[in-house]
Amino acid sequence: MLVTSFLFLSYGASPLQAYFALFHEPFGTLRGFGYSLVRTSPLALIALGTIVSWRSGFAYLGFEGCFVIGASATAWLALLAAPGARVGPIPFSLFLPLAILLGFIAGGVWAGLVGLVRARLGGNEVLISLMSNYVAIFILQYLVSGPMRAPGSLPETRPLPRTTWLPFVLPGTRAHAGILIAIAAAALVWMLLQKMPLGYELIVTGFNAAAARYAGIDVGRRILLAAFFAGGLGGLAGMVEVLGSQHRLMDGISGGVGFVGIVVALLARLNPVAVIPTALLYGGMTVGADAMQRRADIPSSITFILQSLAVLLVLAFDALRYYKINFAVFSRRTPPPAAEEVSE
Amino acid sequence: MKHTLEMKNIVKRFPGVLANNNVNFTIQAGEIHALLGENGAGKSTLMQILYGFHAMDSGEILIDGEPVHLGSPKDAIALGIGMVHQEFMLVRRFSVVENTVLGLREGGGPLLDLPRASKKLKDLSNRHGLAFDPAAEVGSLPIGVQQRVEIMKLLYRDARLLILDEPTGVLTPQEKDQLFAVLRKLREDGRSVVLVTHKLAEIMEIADRVTVMRDGQAVAMRPIGSTSEQELTRLMVGREVNLRAEKSGQKPGGPILQIENLRVRDETGHEKVRGVSLEVHSGEILGIAGVDGNGQSELAEAILHLREIRSGRVLLNGADVTGLSVAQHRTMGISYVPADRRHIGSVTEMSVADNAILGLQRKYTRGIFRGIREARESALGLVARFGIRTAGIDFAAGKLSGGNLQKLILGREIMRGAAALVVEQPTRGLDVGAVEAVWGELLRARQEGKAILLISTELEELLNLADRIAVMYEGRIMGVVDAAGASVEEIGLMMAGITAGGAPAAGSVNMEAHPGEIL
Numbered sequence: 028m029l030v031t032s033f034l035f036l037s038y039g040a041s042p043l044q045a046y047f048a049l050f051h052e053p054f055g056t057l058r059g060f061g062y063s064l065v066r067t068s069p070l071a072l073i074a075l076g077t078i079v080s081w082r083s084g085f086a087y088l089g090f091e092g093c094f095v096i097g098a099s100a101t102a103w104l105a106l107l108a109a110p111g112a113r114v115g116p117i118p119f120s121l122f123l124p125l126a127i128l129l130g131f132i133a134g135g136v137w138a139g140l141v142g143l144v145r146a147r148l149g150g151n152e153v154l155i156s157l158m159s160n161y162v163a164i165f166i167l168q169y170l171v172s173g174p175m176r177a178p179g180s181l182p183e184t185r186p187l188p189r190t191t192w193l194p195f196v197l198p199g200t201r202a203h204a205g206i207l208i209a210i211a212a213a214a215l216v217w218m219l220l221q222k223m224p225l226g227y228e229l230i231v232t233g234f235n236a237a238a239a240r241y242a243g244i245d246v247g248r249r250i251l252l253a254a255f256f257a258g259g260l261g262g263l264a265g266m267v268e269v270l271g272s273q274h275r276l277m278d279g280i281s282g283g284v285g286f287v288g289i290v291v292a293l294l295a296r297l298n299p300v301a302v303i304p305t306a307l308l309y310g311g312m313t314v315g316a317d318a319m320q321r322r323a324d325i326p327s328s329i330t331f332i333l334q335s336l337a338v339l340l341v342l343a344f345d346a347l348r349y350y351k352i353n354f355a356v357f358s359r360r361t362p363p364p365a366a367e368e369v370s371e
Numbered sequence: 372m373k374h375t376l377e378m379k380n381i382v383k384r385f386p387g388v389l390a391n392n393n394v395n396f397t398i399q400a401g402e403i404h405a406l407l408g409e410n411g412a413g414k415s416t417l418m419q420i421l422y423g424f425h426a427m428d429s430g431e432i433l434i435d436g437e438p439v440h441l442g443s444p445k446d447a448i449a450l451g452i453g454m455v456h457q458e459f460m461l462v463r464r465f466s467v468v469e470n471t472v473l474g475l476r477e478g479g480g481p482l483l484d485l486p487r488a489s490k491k492l493k494d495l496s497n498r499h500g501l502a503f504d505p506a507a508e509v510g511s512l513p514i515g516v517q518q519r520v521e522i523m524k525l526l527y528r529d530a531r532l533l534i535l536d537e538p539t540g541v542l543t544p545q546e547k548d549q550l551f552a553v554l555r556k557l558r559e560d561g562r563s564v565v566l567v568t569h570k571l572a573e574i575m576e577i578a579d580r581v582t583v584m585r586d587g588q589a590v591a592m593r594p595i596g597s598t599s600e601q602e603l604t605r606l607m608v609g610r611e612v613n614l615r616a617e618k619s620g621q622k623p624g625g626p627i628l629q630i631e632n633l634r635v636r637d638e639t640g641h642e643k644v645r646g647v648s649l650e651v652h653s654g655e656i657l658g659i660a661g662v663d664g665n666g667q668s669e670l671a672e673a674i675l676h677l678r679e680i681r682s683g684r685v686l687l688n689g690a691d692v693t694g695l696s697v698a699q700h701r702t703m704g705i706s707y708v709p710a711d712r713r714h715i716g717s718v719t720e721m722s723v724a725d726n727a728i729l730g731l732q733r734k735y736t737r738g739i740f741r742g743i744r745e746a747r748e749s750a751l752g753l754v755a756r757f758g759i760r761t762a763g764i765d766f767a768a769g770k771l772s773g774g775n776l777q778k779l780i781l782g783r784e785i786m787r788g789a790a791a792l793v794v795e796q797p798t799r800g801l802d803v804g805a806v807e808a809v810w811g812e813l814l815r816a817r818q819e820g821k822a823i824l825l826i827s828t829e830l831e832e833l834l835n836l837a838d839r840i841a842v843m844y845e846g847r848i849m850g851v852v853d854a855a856g857a858s859v860e861e862i863g864l865m866m867a868g869i870t871a872g873g874a875p876a877a878g879s880v881n882m883e884a885h886p887g888e889i890l
Contacts, residue, residue, distance in 0.1 A: 238717060
């Protein structure tokens with residue numbers, strides 16, 4: 028934060044005023060807070076997907092792809108459910124579970140393909156998942172400029188029928204039920220990883236695949252499952268964005284959220300409980316950045332610098348802690364005992 | 372006689388532990404000095420002080436009577452003190468010569484003069500009888516040769532005192548003999564060697580003097596000529612240890628685990644198990660002897676179906692389990708204690724409690740949830756029953772000592788109530804006290820009527836525990852002998868591939884055991 032203060036100064040603005048703008052708008056005003064929640068939901072869902080896959084030892088980076096695939100699938104479903112469309116209006120109580128299921132399965136299958144390559148053929152999931160993002164984005168571009176394009180100049184679909192929108196949860200704001208879906212997902216992921224035998228198996232697989240195999244865990248299948256869950260959560264993020272915020276499918280809908288979500292997961296130290304507050308802070312800062320640009324006349328990109336610095340500091344935290352301990356060794360000559368000495 | 376190096380009244384305190392308590396230690400030029408002690412006795416700490424890794428709290432270090440300051444390994448190297456760590460510090464993708472000059476600045480110029488370094492290395496290796504190719508990539512060399520590279524690195528820097536930390540733990544008997552030959556040469560050369568170990572037989576074989584450490588103190592220093600293994604054990608453990616396991620006379624029951632004509636390949640496609648047939652009876656320990664790498668590990672993994680079986684069958688209680696999954700093997704009653712307890716037998720990042728249910732995670736459940744309370748209770752029971760010394764069951768398993776971690780794994784595998792137990796190298800790297808405990812548990816399991824297949828490279832262990840010993844060589848069983856009447860010579864010959872008839876077995880000239888060796 029201190030570092031960023033200097034950046035603010037270089038724009039001739041008071042850092043305090045800038046920080047006030049950065050945090051007052053998203054957390055101090057109802058309208059801004061609503062916007063923060065809108066940003067939070069997809070970020071949190073993607074962060075949860077990251078946690079499931081990374082803790083299972085599957086370094087998946089394809090959340091952009093899952094996001095747009097999930098978004099496309101739900102938009103398709105929602106357009107089917109439009110009044111006058113082939114299927115006709117579906118009651119929301121039926122539509123929502125269907126949309127959740129479809130978004131989850133679409134994203135899950137998309138990531139599952141990468142999982143399949145890794146589990147059966149031993150491919151590198153980092154590369155393949157990164158590449159799969161582009162494929163998904165091109166599929167989206169094809170859809171919105173081809174079969175699903177609405178009449179008009181922009182590559183986007185018709186607006187989704189109001190009956191398929193996620194309900195707004197805070198009166199007077201744009202905050203929608205997606206945040207509730209994200210909170211529920213966080214609880215489910217926490218339960219899976221901490222409380223269920225399957226989660227235990229996933230974590231063992233992530234730590235040590237050889238030990239997992241020894242313990243009778245089918246490592247390939249667990250990785251496939253982790254990929255499916257992770258992709259499903261990414262797909263849900265797309266669903267939430269389309270039904271809750273954009274209300275139409277268009278090119279560039281993801282806006283990099285598939286990568287920012289990974290960053291949020293890292294900031295939360297891969298802990299599902301910490302994901303919602305972290306995503307809220309991160310989403311809020313994005314909202315605040317716009318406010319800051321308006322009030323203090325500072326480019327909103329400064330916020331990205333601040334956010335990136337925060338990530339670097341968190342990632343460096345382990346290293347910093349390590350150096351601190353070593354520092355103690357030399358200054359006070361009381362290093363922690365080696366493991367051998369403690370236990371014997 | 373002139374001392375080359377003296378450590379006087381060394382005190383080193385870690386929080387809660389007095390690691391070195393007034394330790395005196397002297398090394399003379401041209402001697403091999405063994406430093407003996409159990410894990411945690413303080414020998415590693417002492418050597419790390421000598422290597423400049425830790426700063427001592429009080430005491431002094433003198434070289435030829437002159438006090439010296441060792442603030443970092445750099446100081447130690449400048450004074451001619453070098454250390455070979457248990458884990459080699461080599462860049463696997465670099466060649467031998469690149470590894471050797473790593474961190475050195477020679478010749479002053481900005482460019483590396485590798486040909487010159489190679490030549491110097493060749494001269495040195497000829498002089499000391501360390502044969503290897505300077506251009507070979509280190510990662511492709513067998514462990515024993517990699518160790519020679521480590522020693523070579525020290526000689527290249529003209530170390531006068533070489534500290535070797537548990538150097539034989541990873542070596543085959545032949546590699547160990549080669550290492551000892553090198554050490555003798557170094558001694559002739561007037562250099563000093565400190566051998567940190569807890570293997571008594573090796574100390575008796577090669578050391579000139581031995582200093583025994585216990586609980587942070589140097590309890591005794593003895594010339595090898597005037598001591599015995601019994602005395603050293605007593606000094607090291609602080610009490611009489613009976614490493615003669617008392618086996619109860621008991622008649623084995625019916626066959627539990629039957630292996631029929633098993634053939635298994637390793638990752639590179641070499642056939643490592645070539646038609647092995649064995650039968651383990653209830654209440655019996657069948658030992659498998661053999662030099663490391665003769666197919667024992669592959670055999671054990673194949674029994675559990677952790678490794679693909681090319682042909683042959685595995686029967687448990689008469690039922691064919693050959694094609695079943697690992698999980699099915701486990702539920703049907705085969706337990707396995709793998710040789711690599713830190714990378715396969717346990718998940719070191721997870722707690723003791725979580726490791727205690729590894730492989731049992733589907734047993735401790737409540738509906739769709741984990742039965743966390745039941746699992747914790749069983750972990751507490753395991754800790755108590757097997758005397759596992761840990762700060763608690765939430766303590767990371769990786770922080771347990773080797774002996775305690777092994778007790779945890781062995782205990783877990785015994786307690787799951789399997790009829791057959793496959794145990795691989797159960798006491799490798801453990802100190803005497805832990806060996807005693809592990810042996811006791813194995814004999815107890817035998818008494819309970821389990822069928823135990825014990826794979827070990829330690830002949831002494833097999834002779835003490837096993838009812839029968841099968842000797843494995845190049846993937847084949849050379850013969851099965853009764854442990855009671857077995858002679859070490861007979862087993863030793865079979866381990867070298869020579870059958871009772873005197874003729875070497877087919878395939879004994881096969882070099883594929885070390886495909887990467889370049890000598």
